[in-house]
Amino acid sequence: MQEHGGNKKNIFYIVYHYWMKNSSKTVxxxxxxxxxxxxxxxxxxxxxxxxxxxxxxxxPIRQPLNLDKKKTPKGQLYIIPNRCKECGFCWExxxxxxxxxxxxxxxxxxxxxxxxxGKENACVNCSMCTEICPDFAIYTEEVKDA
Ligand code: SF4
Ligand code: SF4
Numbered sequence: 001m002q003e004h005g006g007n008k009k010n011i012f013y014i015v016y017h018y019w020m021k022n023s024s025k026t027v028x029x030x031x032x033x034x035x036x037x038x039x040x041x042x043x044x045x046x047x048x049x050x051x052x053x054x055x056x057x058x059x060p061i062r063q064p065l066n067l068d069k070k071k072t073p074k075g076q077l078y079i080i081p082n083r084c085k086e087c088g089f090c091w092e093x094x095x096x097x098x099x100x101x102x103x104x105x106x107x108x109x110x111x112x113x114x115x116x117x118g119k120e121n122a123c124v125n126c127s128m129c130t131e132i133c134p135d136f137a138i139y140t141e142e143v144k145d146a
Contacts, residue, residue: 073142074125075142075143077115078140079138080138081106084111084112084135084138090138093128096123096124096126097122098123099116113129125141
């Protein structure tokens, strides 16, 4: 006796095996094509191994030659608590983690951003918070000669 839905299952397995067979063929043939083409142009393709990937990430980072002459900008933060609606964008997206949520509430009942502990001089004036705040409740100004 045939199992209920047996035909459907068989069709599924046939399609699945056909697809698997052909997809592996495609990968093999495209790899082969790549190697042949590389050999034609005088290159050698070395397969990526976990060891190679590890070394790749441990390579020294390229830096500009005049890096020592560059100064990191500094920003002065201004927060207008009563405009804030606690959406959290500014403290979530600040790349230097300068901001955190205050324990105090504004006159609309929302908690607003404050400078996180130990981050008093960490603002790099990137303007992310200024740009992202939907309520114009935060902005920065560059500190000259910082
Ligand atoms: S200007 Fe940039 S670094 Fe400074 S508080 Fe805003 S998001 Fe953070
Ligand atoms: S992005 Fe603006 S509205 Fe949102 S929490 Fe920060 S200051 Fe408040």
